[in-house]
Amino acid sequence: xxxxxxxxxxxxxxxxxxxxxxxxxxxxxxxxxxxxxxxxxxxxxxxxxxxxxxxxxxxxxxxxxxxxxxxxxxxxxxxxxxxxxxxxxxxxxxxxxxxxxxxxxxxxxxxxxx
Amino acid sequence: xxxxxxxxxxxxxxxxxxxxxxxxxxxxxxxxxxxxxxxxxxxxxxxxxxxxxxxxxxxxxxxxxxxxxxxxxxxxxxxxxxxxxxxxxxxxxxxxxxxxxxxxxxxxxxxxx
Numbered sequence: 001x002x003x004x005x006x007x008x009x010x011x012x013x014x015x016x017x018x019x020x021x022x023x024x025x026x027x028x029x030x031x032x033x034x035x036x037x038x039x040x041x042x043x044x045x046x047x048x049x050x051x052x053x054x055x056x057x058x059x060x061x062x063x064x065x066x067x068x069x070x071x072x073x074x075x076x077x078x079x080x081x082x083x084x085x086x087x088x089x090x091x092x093x094x095x096x097x098x099x100x101x102x103x104x105x106x107x108x109x110x111x112x113x114x
Numbered sequence: 115x116x117x118x119x120x121x122x123x124x125x126x127x128x129x130x131x132x133x134x135x136x137x138x139x140x141x142x143x144x145x146x147x148x149x150x151x152x153x154x155x156x157x158x159x160x161x162x163x164x165x166x167x168x169x170x171x172x173x174x175x176x177x178x179x180x181x182x183x184x185x186x187x188x189x190x191x192x193x194x195x196x197x198x199x200x201x202x203x204x205x206x207x208x209x210x211x212x213x214x215x216x217x218x219x220x221x222x223x224x225x226x227x
Binding site for chain 1: 148150155156157158159160204208213214215216217218219220
């Protein structure tokens with residue numbers, strides 16, 4: 001079964017509003033989680049590294065004030081897309097590493113901004 | 115720094131034929147290599163991974179990949195394609211196996227009946 005869960009799987013929001021996506025590790029503690037974005041028919045690009053109890057580390061070109069990441073507990077990281085615009089419409093997916101060098105991905109979240 | 119190159123954004127094979135998806139990597143440290151599959155409108159599923167040891171790695175659904183250091187390659191193969199194999203396949207590299215992944219651009223596999 002899934003060990004990393006994302007919610008919601010699909011969300012539609014109006015332009016200018018904010019939307020939060022949750023990533024949970026179900027049966028293990030994850031001090032580090034990763035957030036990726038995938039535009040239609042493109043590859044996955046790392047957005048940021050979410051660190052429990054500290055600030056996230058963003059990749060070059062990713063606006064930290066637009067994509068707020070909070071990793072308040074060892075099993076939950078959240079990605080908030082603030083003031084969303086249609087160009088933010090994408091597939092967002094998180095991953096977390098369990099011991100033994102195994103990386104698990106969530107099911108992903110489809111965001112559509114209208 | 116790491117990078118991944120997947121040759122061929124689209125590959126079509128006949129049902130029952132050999133599947134070969136190519137992946138070359140660049141890494142400044144010994145790499146951990148992965149193949150993921152993504153079915154339409156779904157997340158990523160791990161097919162197989164190479165960490166250390168045996169260079170021929172067997173994964174799920176009959177897929178396997180061979181790590182060739184001299185060629186910096188990690189090509190994915192399956193002896194006989196099945197219709198259910200139609201999906202997008204991503205090769206990825208990680209410097210330590212539990213860190214952030216660098217993905218290739220993906221290869222869309224189409225199976226011809």
